[in-house]
Amino acid sequence: MQREDEKTSEGDFINFLKSNDVLSMESAFRILAAIRSSPLPFDVVVTELGLMTEASLADWLRIYLGVVQMGIPAPFSLAPGLENFDLDFARARAALPIGLENDALIVAFANPLDKGLIEILRFYFQREIAVRVFPRKEILAVIDAAADISETQTADDGVTSEQAAFDDDIDRLKDIALEAPIINFVAKMAQSAFDAEVTDIHIEPFSDRVQIRYRRDGVLSRSDTVQKSMLPGIVTRIKILSGLNIVERRLPQDGRMRLSLRGTEIDFRVSIVPSMHGETIVLRLLRNLNVSTDLSELGFDDEARHKIFQLAQASNGMVVVTGPTGSGKTTTLYSLVSLLNKEGVKIFTIEDPVEYQLEGITQLQVNSAIALDFARALRSVLRQDPDIILVGEIRDKETAQIAIQAALTGHLVLTTLHTNTAAGAFTRLRDMGIEEYLIASTIRGVVAQRLVRLLCSSCKEKNTPDCPTCRGTHYSGRTVIYEVLEASGPLSTLLESGAAETEIVEQAVAEGMTTMAACASRLIEMGATSKLEVSRVLNVEAVR
Numbered sequence: 001m002q003r004e005d006e007k008t009s010e011g012d013f014i015n016f017l018k019s020n021d022v023l024s025m026e027s028a029f030r031i032l033a034a035i036r037s038s039p040l041p042f043d044v045v046v047t048e049l050g051l052m053t054e055a056s057l058a059d060w061l062r063i064y065l066g067v068v069q070m071g072i073p074a075p076f077s078l079a080p081g082l083e084n085f086d087l088d089f090a091r092a093r094a095a096l097p098i099g100l101e102n103d104a105l106i107v108a109f110a111n112p113l114d115k116g117l118i119e120i121l122r123f124y125f126q127r128e129i130a131v132r133v134f135p136r137k138e139i140l141a142v143i144d145a146a147a148d149i150s151e152t153q154t155a156d157d158g159v160t161s162e163q164a165a166f167d168d169d170i171d172r173l174k175d176i177a178l179e180a181p182i183i184n185f186v187a188k189m190a191q192s193a194f195d196a197e198v199t200d201i202h203i204e205p206f207s208d209r210v211q212i213r214y215r216r217d218g219v220l221s222r223s224d225t226v227q228k229s230m231l232p233g234i235v236t237r238i239k240i241l242s243g244l245n246i247v248e249r250r251l252p253q254d255g256r257m258r259l260s261l262r263g264t265e266i267d268f269r270v271s272i273v274p275s276m277h278g279e280t281i282v283l284r285l286l287r288n289l290n291v292s293t294d295l296s297e298l299g300f301d302d303e304a305r306h307k308i309f310q311l312a313q314a315s316n317g318m319v320v321v322t323g324p325t326g327s328g329k330t331t332t333l334y335s336l337v338s339l340l341n342k343e344g345v346k347i348f349t350i351e352d353p354v355e356y357q358l359e360g361i362t363q364l365q366v367n368s369a370i371a372l373d374f375a376r377a378l379r380s381v382l383r384q385d386p387d388i389i390l391v392g393e394i395r396d397k398e399t400a401q402i403a404i405q406a407a408l409t410g411h412l413v414l415t416t417l418h419t420n421t422a423a424g425a426f427t428r429l430r431d432m433g434i435e436e437y438l439i440a441s442t443i444r445g446v447v448a449q450r451l452v453r454l455l456c457s458s459c460k461e462k463n464t465p466d467c468p469t470c471r472g473t474h475y476s477g478r479t480v481i482y483e484v485l486e487a488s489g490p491l492s493t494l495l496e497s498g499a500a501e502t503e504i505v506e507q508a509v510a511e512g513m514t515t516m517a518a519c520a521s522r523l524i525e526m527g528a529t530s531k532l533e534v535s536r537v538l539n540v541e542a543v544r
Contacts, residue, residue, distance in 0.1 A: 010035055010042050010113050016064050026263065027051050034260045040241070041094070041111045043136055048183055049260065054110075054135035061112055061133045070132055091143045093117055094136045097125070104128040110136035182233035185226070186241075187259070190268070190283070192223070194261040196471075199285060199326075205231050205278035217453045217478050218326060218537075228278075235272065235279050242270045250274055256353070269353065286355050295335055298328065299479035304514075307484045311445040312336050312414075318407040320446045322419040327450050328480055329416045330355060330392075336414055337361060337390055349390040350377045366392075374399040382406055391415040397432045404434060407442040421516070422448040422485035423504040426495055440487070440495040448516060449482040452529050452537050460527075475533065481523065483516045 014031055017023040023031070027049075034045045046052050052060070062069055090096045094110035095117055105127040111117070112131045122129050193201050193214055200215035210231050212224040226234075239246045242255030255270040269284040295305045311319050319336070321329045334356060341347055341360055349358070352366040352374070364381065366372050374391060375398040381389060382402075393416050394400045407413045419428045425446045429439050453475035459467035460474065470476040485508045487495075494507050509515065520534040 013061070013064055013113060017060060020060075022060060023051065030260050030263060033263075033265055042113055043094075043111045047136075048187070050184075050187075054137060058110075058133045058135045065112060065131060065133065067112075067131055067133060087143055091140060094139045095121065096139055096143055097121075098132070101130050104130040106130045106132055108132050108134045108139050108142075110134065110139050182230070182237050185230065186234060186237050189224070190259050190266075191261055193283075193285060194264075194266060201281075201283040201285075203234060203281040203283075205275065205280060207277050210234070210278075217473075217475055218451055219453070219473075221473075231278050235281065238270060238281060238283070239272070242268075244270070244272065249279060254353075269355070295332075298331060298335065300482065304482060304484050307445070307486060308336070308447060309339070311447075311484075311486065312340060312412075314412055314444045316407060316410045316412055317444040318403065318413045318415065318442045319444050320415055320417055320425045322417045322422060322425050322446060322448045323450055324418060324420075329449065332447065332449065332480075333390055333414055333416065334358065337388070340388055340412075345388060346384075346386045347388045347390070348381045348384060348386045349392070350374055350381060351390070351392040375402055378402045378406070382411075386411060388412045388414065393417070394429075394432075397434070400429055400432050400434050404438050404442050408438075419448070421501070421505065422446040422483050422513075423501045423508065424448075426504055427501045430498075436496050436498050440492040443487050445487055446485045447482060448485075449480050450516065450537050451478040452481055452520065452523065453478050453533050454528055455530060479523070479528065481516050481520045481534070481537070483513055483519065485513055486511070 011032065014023065014028045018025065018028050030049055031046055031051065034049060035042055040048070043054070043057055046057055047054055085097060093114075095114075096108045097105055098108050099106040105121070105125050107118075107121060107129050109117075109131055110133075112133050118129050118131070189201065189212060192198075196214060196216060198214040198216050199218075202211075202213040202215070202220065204211045204213065205228065207228075209228055210226045211222065212226065213220050214223045215221075236246050238244075238257070239253070239255075241257040241259075243257075244253045244255045252271070252273045254272075257268050257270055259266055259268065267286040269286055271282045271284075272279050274280075295308060296302075300308065321332050323329050337347060337349065337358060341358070347361045349361060349363045350366065351363060354363045354365045357363065362384075364377055366374055366377055374393070374395060378389070378391060378399060379402060389403075389406060389411055391399065391403055391413060394403055403413050403415060417425050417428050419425050423446075425448075426439055426443070429443075430436060454477045456467060456470035456474050456476040458469040458476070465472055467474070485491075485504075488511055491504065491507050491511065494503060499507075505515070517538065520529075520538065523529045524531055524534060
């Protein structure tokens with residue numbers, strides 16, 4: 001006889017729902033995409049997507065599995081021989097033994113399609129498992145009632161009231177995070193950000209409110225304000241989705257979560273930092289990046305593309321991309337890596353974090369929790385016989401020294417530095433303690449860049465205050481302004497002599513480098529952007 005759990009699978013159940021017109025093809029696709037990427041149980045994924053209620057899902061699971069409906073005994077007590085069953089495990093998996101039927105153990109499941117869980121229980125109890133299906137909230141309510149009884153009976157066993165209160169607080173946070181208003185709020189916030197082409201969501205607690213702000217085209221604007229009482233639920237919800245520790249509230253945490261938005265799987269980079277009025281959160285939307293090898297799509301002109309292409313064709317040495325956070329350095333580097341990704345070339349990337357996955361390239365993410373920093377990762381990668389290495393950022397002298405050594409020993413190193421100008425890359429490395437002759441002999445060139453907003457094509461002539469394209473900001477989209485410095489012979493000689501940054505700039509301009517300010521002025525003359533926007537980005541009063 002076929003056991004109930006042997007005929008179950010999430011895919012088969014979804015097809016069953018489609019065949020009974022419970023789900024559309026689009027809804028079925030959304031569920032399948034979500035369960036592949038989400039750490040949440042199947043039943044939670046389905047209900048979070050708003051496609052079925054808990055009660056309806058439980059009804060259809062019963063029909064699909066052919067199991068009878070029954071009630072959970074109340075007041076609840078475990079059957080003889082089952083008293084030591086871990087209620088924390090039961091709560092985490094929403095699975096609870098509720099009785100015996102012949103020689104089989106009757107277990108209430110919220111997710112009866114979890115074959116691994118059924119096998120664990122079968123092994124633990126050494127009995128066959130008789131599946132019964134209930135909404136998750138019903139199972140958790142009974143488990144909580146059982147836990148209250150257990151705590152009352154063991155109150156004198158050394159469990160402190162402080163620990164009990166702490167456990168209750170954690171359970172309450174979990175319950176709040178799974179309530180419909182919190183689930184809906186987080187989902188709608190992410191959806192709104194996605195629709196508005198936002199890059200970052202800022203959730204900022206203050207003494208009397210929680211402020212939600214969106215960063216679009218590099219500029220923050222207020223989106224919403226919610227009651228302070230919602231903050232614990234929002235934070236816990238995001239931590240659960242990101243697989244972070246919901247108990248830890250004193251230390252910063254970083255993670256990643258994935259949501260299905262408009263049928264598209266979107267990754268979010270999550271940063272949570274404690275502040276005076278509660279934990280503040282920044283979510284970065286990592287839209288699926290179709291990396292182009294055509295730098296013109298990023299905004300580089302023909303001359304700059306040719307120079308950058310020539311720099312990237314070097315068999316060894318270092319190419320540096322500079323600029324502040326959010327200036328598009330990662331996109332430029334990924335474009336170069338994609339351009340160089342050919343048969344016969346071994347490419348490694350070392351990043352913090354890996355934001356986009358690139359086909360055919362080995363990517364390594366640093367991890368401070370296990371002391372895997374850029375320097376240690378770079379040493380290991382050099383033993384993997386790479387041809388090209390992308391180092392996400394040079395942050396310290398040790399990483400700089402190893403990267404320079406790699407460039408000297410036949411590798412092409414692509415990396416970034418936080419400097420304001422291309423010439424600043426040389427002085428930054430010098431300040432880190434790298435000797436001038438090493439800098440001069442390894443750096444092939446430097447690309448410095450910023451992103452400026454483009455004037456909205458729909459309203460820049462009419463100056464429409466309520467333009468739907470730009471939402472009244474008069475800007476829509478961004479492009480790059482840049483300068484490309486090639487390390488020529490005369491410039492290398494100048495570097496070895498310890499020249500100042502101004503001298504390096506003068507020599508580079510004399511050799512034909514177009515400065516970032518000149519690049520920006522050209523965009524202003526073309527009517528692509530404004531003086532005000534360029535002044536904001538370059539932090540200057542005027543651009544010639």
